[in-house]
Amino acid sequence: MNATAIKVDNGVNVEALLGARQALTEAPEAARFKWRASCSWVRGTHSRSTVQSFFGLGAEQAHKTEFTYEADHPEVFAAEDQGATPVEYVLVGLASCLTAGVAAVAQNRGIQLRSVKASVEAGMDLQGILGIDADVRNGFDGIKVVFDIDADASKEDIAALVAQSQRRSAVFDIVTNPTNVAVEIK
Amino acid sequence: MNATAIKVDNGVNVEALLGARQALTEAPEAARFKWRASCSWVRGTHSRSTVQSFFGLGAEQAHKTEFTYEADHPEVFAAEDQGATPVEYVLVGLASCLTAGVAAVAQNRGIQLRSVKASVEAGMDLQGILGIDADVRNGFDGIKVVFDIDADASKEDIAALVAQSQRRSAVFDIVTNPTNVAVEIK
Numbered sequence: 001m002n003a004t005a006i007k008v009d010n011g012v013n014v015e016a017l018l019g020a021r022q023a024l025t026e027a028p029e030a031a032r033f034k035w036r037a038s039c040s041w042v043r044g045t046h047s048r049s050t051v052q053s054f055f056g057l058g059a060e061q062a063h064k065t066e067f068t069y070e071a072d073h074p075e076v077f078a079a080e081d082q083g084a085t086p087v088e089y090v091l092v093g094l095a096s097c098l099t100a101g102v103a104a105v106a107q108n109r110g111i112q113l114r115s116v117k118a119s120v121e122a123g124m125d126l127q128g129i130l131g132i133d134a135d136v137r138n139g140f141d142g143i144k145v146v147f148d149i150d151a152d153a154s155k156e157d158i159a160a161l162v163a164q165s166q167r168r169s170a171v172f173d174i175v176t177n178p179t180n181v182a183v184e185i186k
Numbered sequence: 187m188n189a190t191a192i193k194v195d196n197g198v199n200v201e202a203l204l205g206a207r208q209a210l211t212e213a214p215e216a217a218r219f220k221w222r223a224s225c226s227w228v229r230g231t232h233s234r235s236t237v238q239s240f241f242g243l244g245a246e247q248a249h250k251t252e253f254t255y256e257a258d259h260p261e262v263f264a265a266e267d268q269g270a271t272p273v274e275y276v277l278v279g280l281a282s283c284l285t286a287g288v289a290a291v292a293q294n295r296g297i298q299l300r301s302v303k304a305s306v307e308a309g310m311d312l313q314g315i316l317g318i319d320a321d322v323r324n325g326f327d328g329i330k331v332v333f334d335i336d337a338d339a340s341k342e343d344i345a346a347l348v349a350q351s352q353r354r355s356a357v358f359d360i361v362t363n364p365t366n367v368a369v370e371i372k
Contacts, residue, residue: 011230016264021316028319031312035273035326039281041302044197047285049278051270054260056312061262067270071282074249076242078202084237084253086286086357087221089279092235095225096257097272098369099233116227122365126217126242129354130207133214139359140221148372159371166369168315171272173325179308179361183284183352185345186334 008152012107030057039071046072046082087140091120093171098145101165111161112152119146143175194338198293216243225257232258232268273326277306279357284331287351297347298338305332329361 024031033056039049052066070083084092095118106113122143128136149158166172210217219242225235238252256269270278281304292299308329314322335344352358 011232013230013264017316020263021318024312024316025318028311028313031316031318033310033312035271035277035308035310037274037277037281037306039278039285039304039306041285041289041299043289044199045286045289046197047282047302049281051274051278054274057262061260063260063270064267067274069255069270069275069278069282071278071286073286074240074247076247077206078199081250084249084255085221086279086283087360088223088237088240088253089255089275089282090357090360091221091223092225092237092255092257093272093275093279094367095223095235096233096255096275099225099227100231100257100259100272103227103229103231113227116233118225120223120225122221124219124221124356125214126210126219127214128359129356130203130210130217131354132207132211132217137359137363138354138356139363140356140365143365143367145367145369146372147369155371162369162371168317168324170310170315170324170326171276172367173314173323174273174276174361175365176367177323177325177364179326179329181280181329181331181358181362183331183333183348185341185348186332 008107008110008112010103010107010113012104014104014107017104032056042082044072045077045079046070087122087124090175091122091143094143094175095120095145097169097171098147098162098165101169102147102149102161105161105164105168106151109157109161111157114150114152115148117148119148120144194293194296194298196289196293196299198290200290200293203290218242228268230258231263231265232256273308273310276361277308277329280329280361281306281331283355283357284333284348284351287355288333288335288347291347291350291354292337292339295343295347297343300336300338301334303334305334306330
């Protein structure tokens, strides 16, 4: 097998990312991004959020289309289950961030991926949000992510890939570390 | 105006929620939930996550339908922009959690809502995830939520409503406090 004849292609443009790193090292102001979401209440616990504009590279930017997300509580909470719960959106963010990271790091390391699946599960004791027990936190008591990766690499290389994805993941950082949230009323 | 003749209806079944609080106070084991998401890599930084099953009230549960979410990076990151970025999913979770809380608390306090809009913006310095500066965190450097609420209530009551929503919000807690994430490889 001639390794040089096999072109690794995970669909990640690593050259562009390395170019961006170089460009942003020279112009750190351009690295300051602002991400946004806008949420409108529909009825009950059902809301509709949209995502389109963001700020970065020193200018207003926009996704190609506006993305729309319905959120609700499930029927066991006497709601209408019109969408995933808000906490499940956080899990989608975490799983997709780590998965994108695995693809990008694999491309950079010349590892061809065949399939990547991340299963995420988070425990939550409702005694927190229901105000039953003040010692129980409102959020998750922990999150477990299990990766199932089929790639042209050793077990050790796959483990290193996942570890590097964690180290570079925005959502992993957001979930594992505190972030200040300021809430205002217009 | 006869206040008793006006029935406040925000579409939240507060009686059911208060009943659940009573029931879960007596059977705290039933309050232990597990929320899940499953993410499959598509190509590049594009992934597809699904949300359907969860565990709670002592048994396996499921949403009425399977919800599917595409995540990707935008074109300015040399990606194909097939969905919101993972960090934007976190903002959707935060905005929808606080908004559902406003509706539930308003119902409990007899406040009729006419409209609720939450605009969320989060700063992020890409020098973190790009590995340019080790002192810059990967995640958000802060989040600002601005509520615009039209309701049958005073400014003070609306402020109290939003404050109580924050105190009971699962995603507000997840974002503002650290949560342990264990990552394994199958």
